Amino acid sequence: GQQxxxxxxxxxxxEGEDFxxxxxxxxxxxxxxxxxxxxxxxxxxxIQLVKSGEVKKQKRLTFQFGxxxxxxxxxxxxxQTTDVGTYFCASTGSARQLTFGSGTQLTVLP
Amino acid sequence: xxxxxxxxxxxxxxxGQQVTLSCSPISGHRSVSWYxxxxxxxxxxxxxxxxxxxxxxGNFPGRFSGRQFSNSRSxxxxxxxxxxxxxxxxxxxxxHRDTEAFFGQGTRLTVV
Numbered sequence: 001g002q003q004x005x006x007x008x009x010x011x012x013x014x015e016g017e018d019f020x021x022x023x024x025x026x027x028x029x030x031x032x033x034x035x036x037x038x039x040x041x042x043x044x045x046x047i048q049l050v051k052s053g054e055v056k057k058q059k060r061l062t063f064q065f066g067x068x069x070x071x072x073x074x075x076x077x078x079x080q081t082t083d084v085g086t087y088f089c090a091s092t093g094s095a096r097q098l099t100f101g102s103g104t105q106l107t108v109l110p
Numbered sequence: 111x112x113x114x115x116x117x118x119x120x121x122x123x124x125x126g127q128q129v130t131l132s133c134s135p136i137s138g139h140r141s142v143s144w145y146x147x148x149x150x151x152x153x154x155x156x157x158x159x160x161x162x163x164x165x166x167x168g169n170f171p172g173r174f175s176g177r178q179f180s181n182s183r184s185x186x187x188x189x190x191x192x193x194x195x196x197x198x199x200x201x202x203x204x205x206h207r208d209t210e211a212f213f214g215q216g217t218r219l220t221v222v
Contacts, residue, residue: 030207030208033210033211035204035211041215042199042200042213042215042216043202043213044154044213045211045212048209048210054169088152088153090211092207093160094218095165095166096165096166096207097143097155097158097165097166098143098155098158098202098208098211099155100145100152100153101152101155102152103152108177109128
């Protein structure tokens with residue numbers, strides 16, 4: 001199946017700082033989904049992007065899908081302690097199997 | 111609307127035993143996928159079922175198997191358990207095969 005690489009693996013930020021995680025693929029993605037998993041919890045769907053160059057916002061979160069549909073990013077402005085968790089990107093390939101990136105674990109220091 | 115329900119939540123088994131995990135999807139969802147989550151390996155895809163048929167299978171040995179019933183409920187089975195099978199097993203359901211996935215709380219399996 002297709003592989004989606006995600007960086008960085010870990011990110012520590014001071015509360016109030018911004019945070020960005022990136023997903024990259026060597027092949028064109030039909031879509032990209034983003035999930036958040038709080039410590040001890042399960043992944044929760046955040047958003048899906050399907051169009052080239054698409055940008056969506058959810059309050060302090062901004063999601064982008066690259067023009068070539070091979071990369072995506074999630075940016076959080078002015079992080080808060082409630083943003084702590086692991087953020088995963090995921091995509092379905094031709095087999096329609098949802099494959100996840102390795103995740104970025106975000107720690108927010110108060 | 112009830113979410114995805116996985117049972118049991120926690121399980122301790124001995125090496126060599128087998129285990130069956132259960133997943134009840136959200137009502138109306140016909141696609142059920144299973145994932146293994148470990149600290150070092152992230153979310154690894156096990157298999158996906160849609161309308162009682164296995165549509166995709168991840169890169170896991172044949173000891174891992176699953177099935178889906180006519181009511182969309184799914185089970186996964188792991189035979190001849192190994193220590194390395196200790197993990198959080200997550201089930202996710204979705205309305206269609208490439209729409210957002212709703213995860214259950216998972217079954218934490220410990221093999222001793």
